[in-house]
Amino acid sequence: MSTSTPRPEVPSVPPTTVDPLARAGSEFLGGPAGRRLGGDGPWWARALPVSVALAAVAVAAGAASKHHCRAQGWNTPDQFVHACYSDLPVVYTSSGLAGGLGPYADGVSLNQPPLTSVLAWLVGRLTPHEVTVAAQRAYFDLASVLLVLAALVVVVAVWATTGRRRGWDTLLVAVSPVLVLSGLLSFDLVAVALATAGLACWAHRRPVAAGILLGLAVAARTYPVLLLLAIGLLALRTGRHRAAAVTVLSALAAWLAVDLPFALVDARGWSAYLSAFFDQQAGYGSLWVLPQLAQQAVGAEVTSGLPGGAVVVLTIGAWVVWTLLVALFVLWAPRRPRLVQVAFLLVAGFCVLGAAFPPQASLWLLPLAALAVPRWREHLVWWAAEAAYFAAVWLFIAGQSDTDRALPPELYALFLLLRLGAVAWLVVCVVRDVKNPHDDAVRATRGLDDPSGGDFDRAPDALVVRVA
Numbered sequence: 117m118s119t120s121t122p123r124p125e126v127p128s129v130p131p132t133t134v135d136p137l138a139r140a141g142s143e144f145l146g147g148p149a150g151r152r153l154g155g156d157g158p159w160w161a162r163a164l165p166v167s168v169a170l171a172a173v174a175v176a177a178g179a180a181s182k183h184h185c186r187a188q189g190w191n192t193p194d195q196f197v198h199a200c201y202s203d204l205p206v207v208y209t210s211s212g213l214a215g216g217l218g219p220y221a222d223g224v225s226l227n228q229p230p231l232t233s234v235l236a237w238l239v240g241r242l243t244p245h246e247v248t249v250a251a252q253r254a255y256f257d258l259a260s261v262l263l264v265l266a267a268l269v270v271v272v273a274v275w276a277t278t279g280r281r282r283g284w285d286t287l288l289v290a291v292s293p294v295l296v297l298s299g300l301l302s303f304d305l306v307a308v309a310l311a312t313a314g315l316a317c318w319a320h321r322r323p324v325a326a327g328i329l330l331g332l333a334v335a336a337r338t339y340p341v342l343l344l345l346a347i348g349l350l351a352l353r354t355g356r357h358r359a360a361a362v363t364v365l366s367a368l369a370a371w372l373a374v375d376l377p378f379a380l381v382d383a384r385g386w387s388a389y390l391s392a393f394f395d396q397q398a399g400y401g402s403l404w405v406l407p408q409l410a411q412q413a414v415g416a417e418v419t420s421g422l423p424g425g426a427v428v429v430l431t432i433g434a435w436v437v438w439t440l441l442v443a444l445f446v447l448w449a450p451r452r453p454r455l456v457q458v459a460f461l462l463v464a465g466f467c468v469l470g471a472a473f474p475p476q477a478s479l480w481l482l483p484l485a486a487l488a489v490p491r492w493r494e495h496l497v498w499w500a501a502e503a504a505y506f507a508a509v510w511l512f513i514a515g516q517s518d519t520d521r522a523l524p525p526e527l528y529a530l531f532l533l534l535r536l537g538a539v540a541w542l543v544v545c546v547v548r549d550v551k552n553p554h555d556d557a558v559r560a561t562r563g564l565d566d567p568s569g570g571d572f573d574r575a576p577d578a579l580v581v582r583v584a
Contacts, residue, residue, distance in 0.1 A: 163283030164275045170290040171271045175264045178296045186256065189249035196514035197521055199507060203302040203476075204259045205252035208240055216245040220378060220385035227389045230378045231335040232303050235262075260300055266309040267299055273312035274483045277319045277456070278490075279567025282558060288486035293499045294478045297506045301476040307337035312483045314367075315343065315456070318570040323359040326570075327366025334367065335374040339463055339480050345439070346458040349446045350569070355578025359571040398427045399472025400509055401532060409532075412525040431471045438465035445547070447581040453550045454558065454566040456487035464543050468536050475506050481539065487568060489545045490557045501538035505531045 159165060185200035195201040208214055212224035219226060219233035226233045239259050244251040275286040289295065299305055314329035333340035344364055351360035378386040398404035398421055408421025422430070442461045446453055463480055467473050485495065508523055508531035515522020549556035558564055566573045 163286055164272065167271050167275060167286040167290040168268055170287065171267050171295065172264060174290060174292070174295045175260075175267045175299050178298075178300045179260050181296070182256070182300065186253050190252055193514040193518040193521065196510040197518070199510045201510060202256060202300055204300065205256045207236065208243070208255045209247045209252055211236075213237060213240040214245055214247050214251060216240075220382045225388075227392045228303075229335055229337060229389055230375050230386065231332060232306070232337070235303055235306060235336075256300075259303070263300055263303070263305045266305040267295060269309035270305065270312050270483055273309070273316040274486055276316040277312070277487060277568045279558075279564055281561050281564060282490065282567065285486055285490040288490060288492070288495050289483055292482055292486075292495070293503050294482050297503065298476045298479055301474075304337060304476045304479050307333050307340065308479050308483065310336060311340040311343055311480075314340070315459070315483075315568060318347065318363060318455070319568045321359070321570050323362040323570075324366045327363040327368075328370045330363070331367035331370025332374065334371050337480070339466060342462040342466060343459050346455055346462055349443055349458055350452065350455055350572045352579055353447055353452055353577060354572050354575040356571040356575055393471070394428055395424065396427065396471055397424050398422055399474070400513070401473030401475070401477075401505070401535070402427075402471055403469065403536065404430055404471060406529060406532070409525040409529040413529070427471050431469060434469035435466065438462075438469060444581065445550070447579060449550045451550070451553050452566075452572065452575070452577060454488070454556075454568060455570070455572060456484055456568045457546050457550055460484040460488040460546055461543060464539050468539055473536075475502075475509065478502055481542075485542055489542055489549070491545075494542060494545050498538040498542055501531075501535045505535040508532075 182200040182202060184198040185195050185202070185205075188194060190201065190206050195206075207226065211226050212221070213219070213226075213236060215223070217224045219230075219237040226236060228236065239255060239262065242258055243254040271286055271290055274289050275283050278285045310329050310333035314326045314333060317323075317326035317329060330340050330344055333343075344367055347360050347363055351357050375386065398408065404422055404427045408419055411419040411421065439462065442458065442465065445461070446458055460481070463484055467477050467481065470477075485498065489495070508528050511521065511523035512525070512528040549559075553559045558567065569575070
């Protein structure tokens with residue numbers, strides 16, 4: 117009878133030992149990390165417990181920032197002036213859910229994917245069925261508890277995806293202002309939690325579980341389709357098709373299990389969130405809203421901006437071009453990109469080039485950015501732009517009903533461009549790291565190739581495109 121030798125624990129790499137900005141900032145907290153923050157320290161001083169605690173504090177801080185609206189109600193323009201707006205209570209009382217109706221009942225207008233619609237309805241079942249401040253507050257509080265749990269799932273999933281040596285990269289999620297400012301705006305964190313957990317399962321070579329979670333994520337928000345596309349592109353590069361096919365088929369099965377019953381019972385209600393895309397104008401945060409802002413800035417009598425049809429054509433065209441460019445880049449790059457790098461490029465393009473880029477959509481980027489660009493300087497630039505835009509967009513919206521508190525359209529356009537520029541800067545960083553792997557913080561860590569890659573980790577190339 118043989119006994120196995122316990123596998124020695126691989127020490128993690130604290131950011132203060134490898135990141136210049138983190139090392140400089142640590143002087144305020146007593147200097148760079150020592151051995152007590154590694155595998156030799158107490159359990160509560162390790163990456164996961166610290167990150168979980170800080171993420172809980174971040175979401176709690178987000179809830180505290182909504183205090184004015186919790187006390188006075190979500191009323192216009194106060195909810196924008198005080199930057200305490202949230203879709204959660206507003207949609208509950210305005211969509212028909214507060215009347216006790218189901219998510220697809222006549223008179224209910226959610227325009228959300230099925231899993232999100234059902235979740236919104238379930239939370240409503242546990243709150244008063246009335247259009248009052250008390251009902252809004254109860255709905256917001258209950259939804260916040262659910263979203264705290266979702267945020268913790270995101271943190272644990274990011275930690276599980278980083279690999280044993282990069283666990284401290286999870287702090288880039290846990291302390292992010294994006295989590296504080298946007299975490300309680302909507303149910304997006306639930307989709308992010310499912311999608312990130314799916315990536316963690318893929319990283320640990322569990323393709324069926326990864327597919328089921330990603331399929332459920334698509335049933336909550338459509339963007340996780342891009343994560344499946346990233347897996348497919350790297351399957352082409354590496355020739356590792358079997359696990360990728362299992363994941364995609366599992367995702368399709370999970371998505372059908374959620375969506376198909378609603379589609380069969382009420383096709384019009386189910387497809388409302390899809391058809392709404394083709395009827396929309398340019399929304400807040402989008403590149404395509406800039407013509408309208410320019411008209412407003414010069415005092416034009418007509419400020420309708422681009423026609424809705426033009427916005428849809430431009431958005432779809434830009435997405436197709438960007439996807440093709442990313443696909444070519446994945447197959448051309450001198451060294452195979454990491455999975456999260458490909459996923460980040462696809463999702464970032466989806467956000468920047470979309471018909472709308474609301475503040476909560478930045479949550480989609482948060483775990484991917486932490487995994488793809490684990491450097492504090494780049495994240496601080498992005499965080500600053502996000503925080504500035506968060507304040508600007510609410511003041512600009514407030515000005516639609518209270519001109520005395522309005523933010524001029526030219527200033528709003530400036531903050532919008534700064535935010536898009538910060539996301540574009542992260543894209544540039546990813547492209548640079550892929551082209552020069554020695555600049556990639558993950559691959560510069562001894563012994564690591566692609567901790568998130570699953571079957572792609574350390575895989576040789578099977579298909580490489582060379583462009584003259």
